[in-house]
Amino acid sequence: MPFLEVKKVSYSRGLVQMLKDVSLQADRGQVLAVIGPTGSGKTTLLRLIDLLEVPDSGSILLQGRDLARASERERQGARRRMAMVFQKPVMFRSTVAENVSYGLKIRGIGRKDLVKEALQEVGLSGYEARVATTLSGGEMQRTALARAMVTGPEVLLLDEPTANLDPNTAAIIDDLISALARQGAAVIMATHNMQQAEKLADQVAVLVKGRIVDQGSPDLIFSGKGMTANPPW
16 A cells, blocks of 8 residues: 555646646655646645645545545644645744744644754754845755754655755755655655656656656656556556
8 A cells, every 4th residue: 555645636726627637656765756847737736735725536545544535633633744845935034943943833842953953954054043034045945844854744745846946955955855765754746857856756757737647767757668558556
């Protein structure tokens, strides 16, 4: 049984169908890259997995439990096992340390050492007292990643995690994504960056106009030999 499974999910916004019969799965310790053009539905898919939206049909299963139609209490419990980093993260008007500790605070965990460790991992040691809204774009992205990491999520959702970042910052985040997967997280990453997907992903899903048109290993997808009619899982 896969750790996380999206099964025949469809979703519309008004009269526009954003996703149609999307199915994919992710296991702990692996990176799943979702690639596709702008407007293909990648961000919408991540929001559905993160339970920020409810699909019109289909299932979102975490360890076999369908969360799409679960109670609000159960959905909230599941969301605490996940973390999402948006393409343009929003910072609270407070210090970097307070931003990173937010998820711990709502869980009743007062561990300043975890905040310090998370900032160290993203290369922001010494930034604790900085006002988060004054950071550069790359620093905000790393702060948002630290904020996600600090709670030890079992599912980490990343929306274009290195878009518009300088190569050095992008390399730091790529290394962190790989490390988080090795530590046991199921990482689902939406990206336009084909090189990033080929480098980091264990599996790749190609999303075009709201439909999965190909799935498989990076070697399979990027060799042009993908199995679009019969995805390999």
